[in-house]
Amino acid sequence: xxxxxxxxxxxxxxxxxxxxxxxxxxxxxxxxxxxxxxxxxxxxxxxxxxxxxxxxxxxxxxxxxxxxxxxxxxxxxxxxxxxxxxxxxxxxxxxxxxxxxxxxxxxxxxxxxxxxxxxxxxxxxxxxxxxxxxxxxxxxxxxxxxxxxxxxxxxxxxxxxxxxxxxxxxxxxxxxxxxxxxxxxxxxxxxxxxxxxxxxxxxxxxxxxxxxxxxxxxxxxxxxxxxxxxxxxxxxxxxxxxxxxxxxxxxxxxxxxxxxxxxxxxxxxxxxxxxxxxxxxxx
Numbered sequence: 245x246x247x248x249x250x251x252x253x254x255x256x257x258x259x260x261x262x263x264x265x266x267x268x269x270x271x272x273x274x275x276x277x278x279x280x281x282x283x284x285x286x287x288x289x290x291x292x293x294x295x296x297x298x299x300x301x302x303x304x305x306x307x308x309x310x311x312x313x314x315x316x317x318x319x320x321x322x323x324x325x326x327x328x329x330x331x332x333x334x335x336x337x338x339x340x341x342x343x344x345x346x347x348x349x350x351x352x353x354x355x356x357x358x359x360x361x362x363x364x365x366x367x368x369x370x371x372x373x374x375x376x377x378x379x380x381x382x383x384x385x386x387x388x389x390x391x392x393x394x395x396x397x398x399x400x401x402x403x404x405x406x407x408x409x410x411x412x413x414x415x416x417x418x419x420x421x422x423x424x425x426x427x428x429x430x431x432x433x434x435x436x437x438x439x440x441x442x443x444x445x446x447x448x449x450x451x452x453x454x455x456x457x458x459x460x461x462x463x464x465x466x467x468x469x470x471x472x473x474x475x476x477x478x479x480x481x482x483x484x485x486x487x488x489x490x491x492x493x494x495x496x497x498x499x500x501x502x503x504x505x506x507x508x509x510x511x512x513x514x515x516x517x518x519x520x521x522x523x524x525x526x527x
Contacts, residue, residue: 247319255320259451268380268453270483271353272321275457278483279318282460285467285481286311296474302466310459317456321449328384328445341431345389345424348417349382352396355413363406366499371399384446386432390425397421 268275290308292298299306307313329342353376360372375395382392397418400407407413464481471478 247316247323251316252320252323255317255452255455256448259448259455262451262454264447264450265454267377268450268457269377270457271376271380272325272383272449272453275453275460276318276321279314279456279460282463282481283311283314283318286314286463289467289471289477289480296477297470299463299466299470302470306462306466310463314456314459314463317452317459321452321456324445324449324452328442328449331442331445341424341427342386342389344420345393345428346383348421348424349389349392349396351413351417352393352400352421355407355410356396356399359403359407359410362410363403364499365403365406366497368403368406375399381450384449386428390428390432393421393425393428397425 270278286299289296290299290311292301300308356372356375360369363369379388379392379395382388401418404415404418408415464483467478467481
């Protein structure tokens with residue numbers, strides 16, 4: 245859908261009454277992707293069928309317009325994001341530097357999140373999801389990009405061998421990330437007449453994102469109630485990122501328990517006399 249100027253002005257006015265979030269609970273690109281799925285879910289699951297209930301049964305606070313509101317907010321954010329990047333590339337930095345920084349950071353985030361899922365080191369998922377939370381708004385400002393580039397490059401540098409075994413990741417991205425962070429620091433210090441415009445667009449985008457996230461989570465909470473006896477349907481609207489995070493945390497916890505049992509077994513074996521005939525079970 246294409247958002248009209250009138251609707252963009254409406255949502256801009258609504259956003260001005262919202263406090264900007266200190267930190268977004270999810271990265272913006274993930275929020276936008278999942279918001280589209282949630283809007284589709286509302287349209288498809290609003291009316292009850294012979295086999296399933298509908299979101300219409302969630303109560304008066306669940307408006308039938310919420311699906312369209314989510315779509316419009318998503319479009320409004322993308323419009324403001326486009327304006328922001330256009331201004332940023334024109335006034336704040338050479339376009340190729342900023343574009344390359346986005347590409348390198350996207351690559352590092354993707355490989356870090358996948359590594360967190362498959363790694364047998366229980367500390368890796370914790371570090372990666374902490375980074376994800378700390379840099380949820382990293383694409384919103386130069387300062388955010390600088391910090392994210394440095395932190396993700398430092399993390400991957402520490403697990404370089406494990407990441408290399410995954411395949412498909414060029415380790416040159418690590419050194420390039422540090423170089424880009426340094427260049428962005430230099431760019432950030434350069435004076436620009438458009439700085440106020442950029443800051444205003446960032447603030448507007450954050451406020452719109454907060455409104456969008458609130459509606460997305462409201463739909464999910466309603467769905468948990470309406471479809472509590474239909475887990476297959478409920479999975480359609482739940483966050484894939486959260487489910488992956490929960491799976492990774494469960495796997496890390498299981499690995500930790502395995503290590504603890506092995507340590508206890510080794511401790512017990514150290515006190516048994518030789519040829520005692522005791523054979524521990526493999527667990």
